[in-house]
Amino acid sequence: MILALEEVVCGYGGGDVLQGLDLVVERGSITCIVGPNGAGKSTVLRAVSGILRPRLGRIQLEDTDITHARPHEVLSLGIVQVPQSNGIFPQMTVRENVLMGGYPLRRDRELLKRRYAEVSELFPIVRERGPERAGNLSGGQRRMIEFARSLMVNPKLVLLDEPSLGLDPKSLKAVFDNVALMNEAGKTILLVEQNVRIGLGAATHAVVMESGRVRLYGTSREILDHPEIAELYLGGHVARDAAPA
Amino acid sequence: MTGVIQTIVLGVLLGGVYALAASGLTLVFGVMNIINVAHGAMLILAAYLTFAIWTHTGLDPILAALITTPAMFGLGWLIYQLLIRRIRQAPASTSVLLTFAIALMIEGIIGLIWKGVFRAVTPGYFNDSVKVGSIYLPTARLYACVTAIAILVLLWLLLTRTWAGRAIRASSQNPQGAMLMGVDVASVAALTFAIGVATTGAGGSLISVLYPFFPASHYQWISRLLGIIVLGGMGNLTGAVVGALLMGVAENICAVYISVQWVTAVPYVVIFAVLLLRPRGLLGARTREDVAPA
Ligand SMILES: Nc1ncnc2c1ncn2[C@@H]1O[C@H](COP(=O)(O)OP(=O)(O)OP(=O)(O)O)[C@@H](O)[C@H]1O
Numbered sequence A: 001m002i003l004a005l006e007e008v009v010c011g012y013g014g015g016d017v018l019q020g021l022d023l024v025v026e027r028g029s030i031t032c033i034v035g036p037n038g039a040g041k042s043t044v045l046r047a048v049s050g051i052l053r054p055r056l057g058r059i060q061l062e063d064t065d066i067t068h069a070r071p072h073e074v075l076s077l078g079i080v081q082v083p084q085s086n087g088i089f090p091q092m093t094v095r096e097n098v099l100m101g102g103y104p105l106r107r108d109r110e111l112l113k114r115r116y117a118e119v120s121e122l123f124p125i126v127r128e129r130g131p132e133r134a135g136n137l138s139g140g141q142r143r144m145i146e147f148a149r150s151l152m153v154n155p156k157l158v159l160l161d162e163p164s165l166g167l168d169p170k171s172l173k174a175v176f177d178n179v180a181l182m183n184e185a186g187k188t189i190l191l192v193e194q195n196v197r198i199g200l201g202a203a204t205h206a207v208v209m210e211s212g213r214v215r216l217y218g219t220s221r222e223i224l225d226h227p228e229i230a231e232l233y234l235g236g237h238v239a240r241d242a243a244p245a
Numbered sequence B: 001m002t003g004v005i006q007t008i009v010l011g012v013l014l015g016g017v018y019a020l021a022a023s024g025l026t027l028v029f030g031v032m033n034i035i036n037v038a039h040g041a042m043l044i045l046a047a048y049l050t051f052a053i054w055t056h057t058g059l060d061p062i063l064a065a066l067i068t069t070p071a072m073f074g075l076g077w078l079i080y081q082l083l084i085r086r087i088r089q090a091p092a093s094t095s096v097l098l099t100f101a102i103a104l105m106i107e108g109i110i111g112l113i114w115k116g117v118f119r120a121v122t123p124g125y126f127n128d129s130v131k132v133g134s135i136y137l138p139t140a141r142l143y144a145c146v147t148a149i150a151i152l153v154l155l156w157l158l159l160t161r162t163w164a165g166r167a168i169r170a171s172s173q174n175p176q177g178a179m180l181m182g183v184d185v186a187s188v189a190a191l192t193f194a195i196g197v198a199t200t201g202a203g204g205s206l207i208s209v210l211y212p213f214f215p216a217s218h219y220q221w222i223s224r225l226l227g228i229i230v231l232g233g234m235g236n237l238t239g240a241v242v243g244a245l246l247m248g249v250a251e252n253i254c255a256v257y258i259s260v261q262w263v264t265a266v267p268y269v270v271i272f273a274v275l276l277l278r279p280r281g282l283l284g285a286r287t288r289e290d291v292a293p294a
């Protein structure tokens, strides 16, 4: 277990969005959260990152209680998030955007330089479009910059909110190849994905959320094969398409 | 023809100083969504501080910026911690009320210390001018403009070449994104406000040699500066510089070809026209297009 949420109650000042959510992420896993729009999937990631503070409950990273940790503290503990939308700084150059990912390392110039070199090796777009304003990139290209940037701190847990959003098949493959690579390199991944076929296909574990609660948890195989879930949430044919692998 | 060029050049010299004075206002708005109505009062306060330094020590008023800038930085930090911090979550309109109250307080304090009369700082070169071709450049305006540009360049380097500056820009373009990068957005806000107020230190020292001032002069200054940042695009630093140059030239043209009495109306005409024709300002359209709605 690398991350655990216990009885988390959390919202935006109106009502509670997460209504006593329990969730476990195994170390080394790729855990995928699925569920309908508005179920609170992004809210879970925001609570973990410290952007939202839970009203009740507990969030634990390994042996550290991070329930009330602030975003920069969460980051320095090795959890990085690529948000669902609007993650980049549009007036900054691509290079600056990626460097901002290394903000926590800013006092170690050598390390920063090395990481930047590694990341631009992995994501050629960083090198090719470096001096351009990030706001001039297409949606999918921005997404790639955000992934590249998240690796600057060499995180142990990566939170990806709908990584497939707006990506063409080639970029999509690149992103999920990178997810697999990151995972092999020992990073744990918690991702939210609407594209169930791809999400659960890549994941080892899956969480089905509904109205701020976890409805089901299991290995991705178990979830894919779950008859009720296949019909209700995943759309029967999608699950069947994904099943024979 | 020379007359027209002369008028424009004088306007540009003024505009350089306006640009510095407006930079802090637009920076604070861009990063914090706060309209600091007290910015003009802080500028006048710094002008009075310069007056005091100059009368007591004889130090050159432009060099006095070396004292007023850090002093105003400190004041800005203090005001942030005591007052502004409490309204961080409130809408921008709340900041107008609060900073208006601060402006009135500063005006009152200035009146108590320096009395409600006009003051002017007149260094030795006050009536001198340099002649370039057929154009006269008043020495005080020239020095003030050059100093303003130098400080703006420093500010620009701070914003683009340092981590603190990157954090400030990131917070202004995308606060939640900045948080996710580990930027402590709250302390960036304090720093930004302090830097914004620090520009009134240097700005106030420079304007003290350009115009005479009295405690209520800040009303004229804040309307001029708001006009500039509305024209340039709220929150956009480059826009503020462009807006300031245009405002300087417009005011000077008005003074020469219409009447000095009407100069005070120029900012209002500018604000009115911008809101009517291009509400985002000249460079405003490019500034916040991709930023997540707060
Ligand atoms: N910034 C916000 N302020 C107020 N309410 C919010 C905010 N963001 C989300 N919500 C509310 O919280 C609930 C859950 O939102 P969340 O973004 O977590 O859903 P989601 O499961 O990620 O949905 P989607 O699949 O559409 O991304 C929604 O009802 C939404 O209206």
Ligand SMILES: [Mg+2]
Residues within 6 Å of the ligand: A041, A042, A043, A084, A161
């Ligand atoms: Mg979401």
